[in-house]
Amino acid sequence: MTQTLAAKDINIRYLIDNFGLQLAEDEEFLREFQEDLPEITDLEKQLLDLLKAGFINLLTYPPLLENVVKLSVVGPLLFIAGFYLSPFQVKAEKSIQIQEEDDGVIIEGRLDVLLLKDQFWVMVIESKKAAFSIEEGLGQLLAYMWASPYPEKPTFGMITTGGNFIFLKLVRGETPRYALSEQFSIRRRDNELYSVLQIFKRLSQLA
Numbered sequence: 001m002t003q004t005l006a007a008k009d010i011n012i013r014y015l016i017d018n019f020g021l022q023l024a025e026d027e028e029f030l031r032e033f034q035e036d037l038p039e040i041t042d043l044e045k046q047l048l049d050l051l052k053a054g055f056i057n058l059l060t061y062p063p064l065l066e067n068v069v070k071l072s073v074v075g076p077l078l079f080i081a082g083f084y085l086s087p088f089q090v091k092a093e094k095s096i097q098i099q100e101e102d103d104g105v106i107i108e109g110r111l112d113v114l115l116l117k118d119q120f121w122v123m124v125i126e127s128k129k130a131a132f133s134i135e136e137g138l139g140q141l142l143a144y145m146w147a148s149p150y151p152e153k154p155t156f157g158m159i160t161t162g163g164n165f166i167f168l169k170l171v172r173g174e175t176p177r178y179a180l181s182e183q184f185s186i187r188r189r190d191n192e193l194y195s196v197l198q199i200f201k202r203l204s205q206l207a
Contacts, residue, residue: 011139
C-alpha cells in the first residue's frame with residue numbers, strides 16, 4: 001500500500017535513514033558560496049539598505065507571516081539579482097513529488113519559489129514566517145531539492161525567515177551529500193544582504 005507524506009513533515013533524520021543523505025564537512029564542497037563572489041554596485045547596495053530598513057520596520061508590527069516575508073524580502077532580492085530576466089524563469093508554489101522505489105512512499109509538497117534556466121533547477125527557495133527557526137525548513141527544503149529532475153547536477157537552495165538566510169547545496173549520486181553555508185542575519189550591524197546578493201549572482205553564473 002502506498003503511503004503519502006507531506007514534504008513539510010520531512011526532517012533530516014528521515015532523509016538520512018531513507019536516502020542515505022550525509023553531511024559534507026569539507027570546505028571544497030561549498031566553494032560556490034565562498035569563492036569568486038561577484039562585486040555588487042553602489043546602486044544595489046542602496047537598494048539592499050532600503051530592503052533591510054523596510055524589513056526591520058515590519059518586525060515592529062508582528063506577526064510577520066510567511067506571505068509577507070515573500071513579498072517584502074524574497075521578491076525584491078530576486079528582482080535585484082536579475083532572476084526575473086531572461087534566461088531565468090521564476091515559478092511560485094510549484095508542486096513536487098518524490099517516489100521511494102522500495103517502500104511505496106510518495107513525498108508531496110509545494111515549493112515556495114523555484115528558479116529555472118532551460119529547465120535546470122538553479123535554486124529552490126523556502127520562506128518561513130519570522131518566528132520560525134531556519135532549522136524548521138531544513139528537511140523540507142532538502143526534500144524539495146531531491147526532486148530535481150537533474151540528479152547529475154548539484155542543486156542549490158536557500159531558506160529564509162526574512163531576517164536570516166542560509167544556503168544549501170545538494171549533490172546526489174552513490175553517496176548523496178549536502179552542506180550549508182554560514183548563516184546571514186539582517187540584524188547584524190553590517191548589511192549581510194550584500195553577501196546574500198553576491199551568492200545569488202554567483203549561482204546565476206553557474207547555471
